[in-house]
Amino acid sequence: MDARQIIAKARDGRALGPEALNWMAQGLADHGVSDAQAAAFAMAVLLNGLGSEDRTALTLAMRDSGQVLSWPKTRPVIDKHSTGGLGDCVSLVLAPALAACGALVPMVSGRGLGHTGGTLDKLESIPGLGTTVSEGQLRRVLDHAGCAIVSASADIAPADRRLYAIRDVTATVESLDLITASILSKKLAAGLEGLVLDVKLGSGAFMKTPEAAHALATALVETANAAGCKTSALITDMNQPLAPALGNALEVAEAMRVLTGQVQGRLHDLTCALGGVALSNADLATDPTAGAAQIADAIETGRAAEHFGRMTAAMGGPVHFIDQWQRFLPEATVIMEVQAPRAGYIASMQGEAMGLAAIALGAGRQVESDAVDPAVGIDKVVPLGTKVTKGQPLLRLHAARMDQADRAAEMLSQAIAISDSAPEVPPLIHDRLG
Template structure:
């Protein structure tokens, strides 16, 4: 333990850690030889003093190598292994869209996703609104679905980056969750476990983002790009807006409905479409599946309009255990018993939205979790969410609440109303994509 203490001391005193130091510490974490208090001490030292890129690459690779790393060579895939990861937000269902879109363009997308926590939604929770969909397949089955369908979305197993899981549990109770180096290592160690060729990061900024200010979001994006590339995985980040819900609905079954409407060509909300296309375009470019942005956009629109992307999603769902006729979602998507409009209290233009507050409305309705073991009600949430810049007359709904009871709906309506500010508008435009950071 003397060496562990010296490693903590070095980072406390603002010295660089050698790769051997980092590997020894992570090995001790994985074997249970490093205590929670020692993890907390090093995490706090990193939070205060930061890490250089070389240190952070070493930390990320050590965390990756603390467990299994998926191998793909034996499957004889004929395209690149690509993925996208978002820093989280409200109404962000792009994973359900761009996974099958990129697969239909010739990529392979082994997407290891997470559950919602706090005000942010989780991809796995959305997928579990689909009857029979299993987010915990065996590794062999997961890889076989990727090979045959082109895309599979599932959860992290206990053998993928186990050191990260332990470190995160300590960070969560020691005020070190917001550390950019630790966020970077946590995200990338899990993505590197998937054996990816390239990763596109969707870094959110705005009131509903984990990093609410643009400066913080840029700092995280740059860190992820530098470390991902340093670890041998082509990495690019796109900054996108989360000052309002990305989709017009927030809540698990409601977001699945939006996704299916999008893939089936029934409705493609403008902001959601812009962000999805921007991220998927970068995936095709990183995977050398398109020569330039124009070709990438053309290919993506083609697989959407031909139905090939929806077919990939449908095949993935059935390969992952779903019993549902995916195209007939009205018959099987769970529906809340109480649906109620939230009328605007005055006429005007929507000039601000407390997006984080809307996320917590979904949570309090039962559609999210404050603690990892909380149960999810897939039926509940918000739909018809008014957008920034939208003009409304008094009495028109700013949203519709989907609730399990009248009492829940009463509380949710009041909180949604408080989250919206309407005034005489100034015609301000609100961009959804802030811009790419190329790695």
């Protein structure tokens, strides 16, 4: 097998087959394929596509380029993946709720990407908690809590780790086939039996049109099911933040308010919907509606919060975090309101601009080496469709310095539009596939 032959076939739009894709994935993992060859392969796939059979074969080849975890057959092994959005802290509520309902949840998560926040960064705003764990530690956390939200080890899908870095600097990130293989190779390497996907749509999402979101959801669902993992997807709205907060500790606080029964709202409702599908697919509920009711009950009774507390303690966090979470989360030195410039209705939000404002405050990374400030961000975001008066707070900024808050306030004043008439607010869930 020769990299040039595989690249030429991809360049010409011909089928590659499992043998060639296995060879390519192994070459990516062990550097038998050069950076130049990997970049040429990625560009050929971006321009010509792979087709459903080769997309599945590439996903499995990248999964098998490293360690694939396996689990005892005592509980269904299920997980959730989101394509990224604003205020999207569903994982922090859903993982322990699924565990409370009888599932095993080894959730391999990521850090912030672009204008969106990362689940690992959010969790690490809890003092002492570490998300980089060995396989032995992962198994101990799962035995103790039923769920673990951790970073991928270097042994998980190393072919994807290498190819993703090359895609990032060669303008090939947007390939639907490579996005699908990247997401699923890591998830399948965690030994999943079931997966629910949250594909975001709107101004704060990577997929900003219904056509793009539907195409990605279809590719993910078809590929995961062809790979033997029972999978469904919800296409959900990201024209406003899911929770009314952007920033690591601030989003943990919103998740804790849901877990401890203080609020419900969009975060609660989407958690129940995604969990209902996951439980139904894993035969832990008769249908998604019944599964959603089970997730809601796990939250209402405090069982989900108990599992979250076990998980965070087992990962180095405070033992009494659930009972005293306000005490442990860091707070910013500057807190400032952004007020409505006139009366009217909240008509639209430029989600990407809001995410970039949070990053400018230090809540995310502008380059990979940037440190993240866990305390900063945005909260108390007024929902779409709300009628406001002039001078009414639209949101609060949490910053380390006043000059940072002033810059973010200027960015946000351009990102929220106010109209004279009430807008049509998009539904939380647009569609379901699988």
